[in-house]
Amino acid sequence: MSGNNIRRSMPLFSIGIVMQLTELSARQIRYYEEHQLITPERTEGNRRLFSLNDIDRLLEIKELIEQGVNLAGIKKIFAVKEDSQQPTSENFETKLKKSDLTDEELRKLLRNELIHGGKHRTTLRQGDMSRFFH
Amino acid sequence: MSGNNIRRSMPLFSIGIVMQLTELSARQIRYYEEHQLITPERTEGNRRLFSLNDIDRLLEIKELIEQGVNLAGIKKIFAVKEDSQQPTSENFETKLKKSDLTDEELRKLLRNELIHGGKHRTTLRQGDMSRFFH
DNA sequence: ATTGTTATGTTATTTAACCTAACATAACAT
DNA sequence: ATGTTATGTTAGGTTAAATAACATAACAAT
Secondary structure, three states: OHHHHHHHOOOOEOHHHHHHHHOOOHHHHHHHHHOOOOOOEEOOOOOEEEOHHHHHHHHHHHHHHHOOOOHHHHHHHHHHHHHOOOOOOOOHHHHHHHOOOOHHHHHHHHHHHHHHOOOOOOOOOOOOHHHHOO | OHHHHHHHOOOOEOHHHHHHHHOOOHHHHHHHHHOOOOOOEEOOOOOEEEOHHHHHHHHHHHHHHHOOOOHHHHHHHHHHHHHOOOOOOOOHHHHHHHOOOOHHHHHHHHHHHHHHOOOOOOOOOOOOHHHHOO
């Protein structure tokens, strides 16, 4: 369960790949970031690195745009959905801050979760936007 | 079943990410390619793009190197393993060549398999090297 | 002992793929 | 008519790739 979230939040993909995967232009992707609909990581040299979650988000944005929703609306929709997550339980970020892993250890953990994380998978995946598509 | 293979063979990752994921140097990764232990794709501009399968392979190579096997040996091991795959059934490449999808259609298919491919997953994953680790 | 091979590091040079910023504009809202 | 939103395009700068060449430690073979 947690492994999935780790894997899906790992910063892995360049903007070029994300463009292909989402069929969005670089301009669009950057614009959505500018408006805080996504917040991809950066490399040391300032290149964007996107996670699977980011890609899911972008696909959801695209779908909503196509349905005529403007960015303000999409922002609200995302806010509402964040609200309706279990609000008391601590999230992944919080857990990471609590744990005192070194960067080294954390990297290894993340890497392992990514490469071999598909094994103990639950049938239901949260954050998958396909339920909103026709 | 096939969706997994598609997803795992998609060229997605830059060499920088692969370096982090495998803890191999760029030199090592390129050297292994030079010796045909992996054959990553290239972008139009000649940058390498690695798949999950490539990463699995690299991890296996690393493990074998650490166990004292040289590249010639690793090459043989891989050859033997390829042999013991079902040799009569047509592989993914063959299937792709037979199907007359346009590049556009193929991209979409691949993208979809990657992003939403985790749902109908079988418990056993082929190509996962973890069974060789202690 | 010498010579050759293997696997890797390092360094130099080139360039694809990214970055930001600025200006343009169509569609829409006021 | 004017302003705003979402996107395209272009210009100029930087990073993370690429290849190629040389260096070398470890080991193998002569």
